[in-house]
Amino acid sequence: MGAVVALSTLLDAQQVWRGRAAPIPVGEQPTGWAELDAALPAGGWPAASLSEILLPADGVGELRLVLPTLARLTQGARTVVIVAPPYLPCVAGWQQQGVDMRRVDIVTAGDNDVAWAMEQCLRSGSCAAVLAWPRQADDRTLRRLQVAADHGQALAFAFRDRKHLPHASPAALRLELEAAPRAQVWVRKCRGGSVPAQPVPLGRALH
Numbered sequence: 001m002g003a004v005v006a007l008s009t010l011l012d013a014q015q016v017w018r019g020r021a022a023p024i025p026v027g028e029q030p031t032g033w034a035e036l037d038a039a040l041p042a043g044g045w046p047a048a049s050l051s052e053i054l055l056p057a058d059g060v061g062e063l064r065l066v067l068p069t070l071a072r073l074t075q076g077a078r079t080v081v082i083v084a085p086p087y088l089p090c091v092a093g094w095q096q097q098g099v100d101m102r103r104v105d106i107v108t109a110g111d112n113d114v115a116w117a118m119e120q121c122l123r124s125g126s127c128a129a130v131l132a133w134p135r136q137a138d139d140r141t142l143r144r145l146q147v148a149a150d151h152g153q154a155l156a157f158a159f160r161d162r163k164h165l166p167h168a169s170p171a172a173l174r175l176e177l178e179a180a181p182r183a184q185v186w187v188r189k190c191r192g193g194s195v196p197a198q199p200v201p202l203g204r205a206l207h
Contacts, residue, residue: 028042028044028047029042029044029045029046029047029069029155030043030044030045030069030072031044031045031065031066031068031069032067032068032069032071032072033065033068033200033202033203035200035201035203036185036200036202039187039196039200040173040187040190040193041190041191041192041193042190042191042192045069045155045173046172046173046190046191046192047153047155048149048150048152048153048154048155049146049149049150049155049156049171049172049173049191050142050145050146050149050156050157050158050170050171050172050173051155051156051157051158051171051172051173051174051175052142052158052160052169052171052173052174052175053065053157053158053159053160053174053175053176053177054160054161054162054164054165054174054175054176054177054188055159055160055161055162055177056162056177056178056179057161058086058087058133058159059086059087060177060179061177061179061183062159062177063089064183064202065175065177065185065202066129066131066157067094067097067098067099068097068098069129069155070094070099070104070129071097071098071099071100072098073103073128073129073155074099074100074101074102074103074104075098075100076128077103078103078127078128078129079103079104079105079126079127079128080099080103080104080105080127080128080129080130080131081104081105081106081107081121081127081129081130081131082104082105082106082107082130082131082132083107083109083114083117083118083121083130083131083132083133084107084108084109084110084111084114084117084132084133085106085131085133086133088106089101089104089106107121111135111136112136114132114133114134114135114136115132115134115136115137115141115144115145117132118130118132118134118145118148118156118158119144119145119148121152121154122145122148122149122151122152122154122156123148123151123152124152125151125152125153125154126152127152127154128154128155129154129155129156129157130149130154130155130156130157131157131159132157132158132159133158133159133160134158134160135160137158137160139167139168139169139170142158142169142170142171143170145158146170146171146172158171162176165188169189171189172190172191173187173189173190173191174187174188174189174190175187175188176188178199182201183201183202184199184200184201184202185199185200185202186199186200187200
């Protein structure tokens with residue numbers, strides 16, 4: 001039987017490999033929410049891609065999820081476009097969250113034209129992010145938005161009813177937002193990694 005050697009002796013002599021915890025990836029497009037960034041394979045929003053955010057209803061706080069990103073982009077003199085929002089943004093509230101409203105453009109469009117307008121903005125290459133609430137968007141339409149986001153190197157956010165969750169989506173990222181009893185998001189699909197088994201609480205955003 002071999003002699004007993006203290007583990008500290010082996011470590012000090014560097015005869016045992018000591019692993020280190022892998023650092024949390026820092027993405028090109030952080031969400032501004034530390035726990036969400038840690039849960040996503042890209043360390044944030046998938047760059048130049050479509051993110052689909054599923055909601056129980058419009059106006060449940062979905063913009064709170066993306067406000068840190070809009071603040072970061074507009075402070076960097078990048079343009080953000082909002083297509084046909086169901087409610088007009090609260091200018092004072094957005095400014096308080098750090099969004100430079102001089103860099104925010106709002107586009108009006110009918111229900112039949114929301115996805116088309118979103119696609120044109122994404123393809124233009126002049127927008128850092130485009131947000132819309134398309135009510136008429138099938139798999140083919142969403143795929144065109146994904147391609148347009150890649151072409152224009154922009155972030156695309158499509159806010160949709162969570163009734164669409166059972167249907168497959170070409171979006172690089174799918175999140176389901178829950179507003180009650182507390183604000184949290186479920187990652188339903190994420191490109192490049194496994195889907196977390198637990199929801200991600202939305203605590204305090206990082207600015």
